[in-house]
Amino acid sequence: MYHRFDAIIVGAGGAGLMAAAQFASEGDVAVVSKLYPTRSHTGAAQGGISAALGNLEEDHWIWHMFDTVKGGDYLVDQDAAEVLSREAIDAVYELEHMGLPFNRTPDGKIDQRRFGGHTRNYGEAAVRRACYAADRTGHMILQTLYQQGIKNQVRYFNEVMMVDLLMTDDGVCNGIIGLDIQTGEIHIFHAKAVLLATGGFGRVFKVTSNALALTGDACAILFRRGLPLEDMEFFQFHPTGINKLGILLSEACRGEGGIIRNGKGERFMERYAPTLLDLAPRDMVSRSIHQEIRAGNGVDGQDYVHLDLTHLPAEVIEQKLPDISEFVRTYMGLDPITDLVPIQPTAHYAMGGIPTDVEGRVTVDGDNTVVPGLYAAGEVACVSVHGANRLGTNSLVDLVVFGRRAGKHMLEFMRQNDHQPLDPEPDYRARAEIDTLMSNETEENGADIREELQVHMMDDAGVFRTAEGLQRLQSKLAELKDRFSRVGVRDKGTTMNMDLMETLELGYLLDVSEAVVAGALAREESRGGHFREDFPERDDANWLRHTLAYKTSGGIEMGSKPVVITRFEPKERTY
Amino acid sequence: MQVQFRIERFNPDQDTKPWFGEYTVEVEPTDRVLDALNLIKWHQDGTLTFRRSCAHGICGSDAMRINGRNRLACKELIRDYGDKITIEPMLGFRVIKDLVVDMEDFFASYRTLQPYLINDEPAGVGRERPQSPEEREVFDDTTKCIMCGACTTACPITWTNEDFLGPAAIVNAHRFIYDSRDQGANERLEVLNSKSGVWRCRTIFNCTEACPRGIQVTRAIEQIKRTLLTGDNNPD
Structure with a gap:
């Protein structure tokens, strides 16, 4: 079946839906997703979305930018990190205005909490920067953006999987091919502009926090077409996955005061990161855990350690970490209020992906030559704001900031360009x-x-x-x-x-x-x-x-x- | 341990009516029911079909009937079921194939109640709409919904009455009606007061029992009934 739209967005997670929201009053746009709406993995993000609102203590976007650059071990493109940390503030307010139910301070502002690697005054101490909705911040972002799509009457193609990208001989993107899972039918989507927002590829690893759907589809399709992938060697292992299952226990556990202990009960992060301790960036904490295990300090000599929340007040655990507590109870049969929780690092996030500029345009070489009509945003993309290691909460910031920028740029592109003709047999x-x-x-x-x-x-x-x-x-x-x-x-x-x-x-x-x-x-x-x-x-x-x-x-x-x-x-x- | 699965199968390309397939699978007691379904699909019968994605109870893809109760397959452990497990699709929706059901009507009901924040007043640049922690707490429970369909298809009213919007749609209306920032309560309450609305509910509590997120669904519906009767927009 042939379809013609001004813009096609592939993927209905945070980046795709934030981009779709930019077409509220103009443009014929469709969202194509291999899942049903609201099943995207943005919904699994727990802890928060950082923005230097300064609602509880002094904070500045440039501190956020510095933390992002340092957290990424200086491989971050600093022009992109500046965009991320500056526009995070406005993006969070935009989400709130759309209805996102953030937790609140006593005076009615968005509440903020500490998160790994986020500091005040260039590394002095942890700062309250992560805006959150209990421990289901991603769920609320996904729901809120999907709700905006309903309000704006966005057209969805559910359970349609992208299987090819269409380009002219001159290298202009002019659509995608979709496989309708429900019917087996092939759809030709002819468009002026395409946004790829299909998420990560954690399923290349055995133990992962990623959904079964996260198989790197768009990355692989572009790669096969001769387009490059950037910094693919950088993959984040999150320190606190449930042992063997890989299900994520948010860094918010440590943001609220949780401690990681080895088999001897030692708070070993004192030796690896004396200032930030358990709130050091994820790459360091995950490596430290593995070093402890290699040194024979795993629990009972095995390849896991413990997350200790038992010293936290029960009401903090119940009220600020309710979903995580339920995961521990459901999958481990343990109670985080009284029991130590077995954890091991879990494959979590691809820092690398499809190279883009700060407008979300896909680029193909070291000079940032753009593919006209092709965009990418979210985990599938590499802007690069995360460099060699992403800070906690910055994935959600990335989604909304660069999803929004890509959507706005596509709208402009679509106004100024016509549909490029398709090959006679594009599928x-x-x-x-x-x-x-x-x-x-x-x-x-x-x-x-x-x-x-x-x-x-x-x-x-x-x-x-x-x-x-x-x-x-x-x-x-x-x-x-x-x-x-x-x-x-x-x-x-x-x-x-x-x-x-x-x-x-x-x-x-x-x-x-x-x-x-x-x-x-x-x-x-x-x-x-x-x-x-x-x-x-x-x-x-x-x-x-x-x-x-x-x-x-x-x-x-x-x-x-x-x-x-x-x-x-x-x-x-x-x- | 060895577990015997009876799974309801239906492929519209070849079957005229559903049938049960039987599979024996070797699993750990701490494995999820979803893990067992994957093992069957991957190593015994590649045609077995079910939706799944996050595998830890947050995306809402894999709601199905497990030993007669609506559950998410990824949130149920084998050890809580023993060595015989029966799996069927959710009741009341058209079966597309095996455990996959057509959820279009379910989402259409959800859309009927304008599930988005309605507030035409400008929010102001560079700041949030204020809301106290107490105001936020009022609708906290219903923000947890993942739209898996477990509550709606557990409700006997929805099996016999196509017009009833069902618990999930009402839960999502509740989430906005009691949000202090929202101004669309009256429009939603009007729909909920109609014959497709809350008065169809007979407080059977099946929805509450079925919700994998622990939402007090029946309580939410009762709060809306009370608001309709008293005009008081405070649920407690």
């Missing part, structure tokens, strides 16, 4: 890929390949990496890709064929993993979330630059892009 590539998967013999089972991929990525591209492990992983990926070519979809039907969906997703996971491993092998230094045991120091002389990975017929080629430095010169990063 041929997508049909060929699907036909192959549907007609293949079921010689190999996709689930087996996915499980192996996740185990090996966790082992060799997780918190600690070495050249040896990454090379081993490269060979493994080659083997898995070969086996994937013999996977056939077992469900041969057209209605709600989620076997086909999962098989397409596996193809995306494999391609995205290749980009992660190529970046991790190339970057011979340790910075933020990327730690190479064979190169344990940060190396600004050689590696104060972004990587760009290109998929070519001869394998993956690495390019690079300079880091934008405006206000803060790189310094040693201690907390």
Whole structure:
């Protein structure tokens, strides 16, 4: 089926819906999502959204900017970090005006709490900057933005999965191809502008906080089309995932005073980050946990440690961390008021992704050459405001600030440009890929390949990496890709064929993993979330630059892009 | 441990009526029911179909009947069910395939009650609309809704009365009616006072029992009834 819109937004999470909200009174826009509305993973974000409102103590956007740059181990593009921290303030008020039910101070303002790496006066001490709605801030952002979409009568295509990107021969984006999961039908969406807001790819790892849907679809599709992916080696492991399950226990637990203890009961962060302790940035805390486990200080010699909330007043736990308490009770059978909670780092957030400028426009090289008509925002994008390590709460800030900017820019672009003509058969590539998967013999089972991929990525591209492990992983990926070519979809039907969906997703996971491993092998230094045991120091002389990975017929080629430095010169990063 | 699953199957491309498939699966007692469904789909029968995403009770995709009760498959642990588990789709919605139901009408009911903040007064630049912690607390419970459909499809009134908006739509109206910043209460209350509204509720409490978020759904509906009767816009 053919559809024509001014703009297509792929993904109905925070970034996509914030962009859609910019089209309230003008423009023919549709939101395409492979999930049902309100199922997007923005809804799982817990702790808060930072903005220097200064509602409880002195705060300034430039302090937020500094923390973001330092938290990202100086790989952050500082022009983008300035936009993020300045516009966060206005974006939070905009969300409040849309109806978001933030917690309140006694005098009726938006309440704010502490979060990892957010400090006053350039690192002096933790500051109250995270605006929050209990521990379901992301849920409330998603609900509020979806509600605005209803008010604005946004057109949704639910359970339609993007399977290809359309470009003219001159490199202008003119639409996407969607697979309707409910009916099996192929949709051609012809548009002047396309926003990719499909989220992350945590499902490349075995233990992850990410939803099953987070398989890097848009990253992989662009990568296959020869467009680059930026800084893919930087993946954040969140320190406090529920042991084995990976379900997230928000940093807000520590923002409210929670402590991480090793098997001996020691508050070991005293040794790693003497000022910020448990509220040091996530990359440092996750590494510290693994170092304790390696030193034999895990609980009962096993590979987990404890999150201790037992010293907090019961009402703080019940009122400010209700969902987290329920997770602990449901999945662990423990009570956070009286019991220590077993935790281990969980794959959480992709700092890297599709390179964009601060308007959300997708770029293709070290000179930031733009692809006309193509935008990306949210976790799928790399602006880069998170650099080598994202600070807690900054993902939600990123969504609303850059989702909004991308939406506004698309609106302008759409006014000034016409639809570019489509190829006579724009869906041929997508049909060929699907036909192959549907007609293949079921010689190999996709689930087996996915499980192996996740185990090996966790082992060799997780918190600690070495050249040896990454090379081993490269060979493994080659083997898995070969086996994937013999996977056939077992469900041969057209209605709600989620076997086909999962098989397409596996193809995306494999391609995205290749980009992660190529970046991790190339970057011979340790910075933020990327730690190479064979190169344990940060190396600004050689590696104060972004990587760009290109998929070519001869394998993956690495390019690079300079880091934008405006206000803060790189310094040693201690907390 | 070994668990036997009976799962209601229906593929419109080939079946004229639903049937039960039986599967034996090796799981840990602490595994989620969703984990077992995934194991069956991935390693036994790739055609088994159910919605899922976040896998920890926050996205609302995997509401289904587990041993006769509406639950999220990702919030239920095997150990609480033993070695025989029956899974069926939620009642009252058209089955698209296996455990996947058509939720279009459910969302249409939700939209009827204008589930967004209505306030035409300018909010002012660079500041929030003030609201006290007490005013915020009044509607806290109903902000938790994830629109999974468990409450609405547990309600016997919705099985027999197509017009009834159902508990989930009412919960989301409640969230705005009692928000001190909202000015649209009267429009919503008018709909809720109609024959499709709150008076259809017979306080059976199935909705409250079914809600995976622990929302006091029946209480919310009763608060709206009281507001309609007394004109008092304070739920307590």
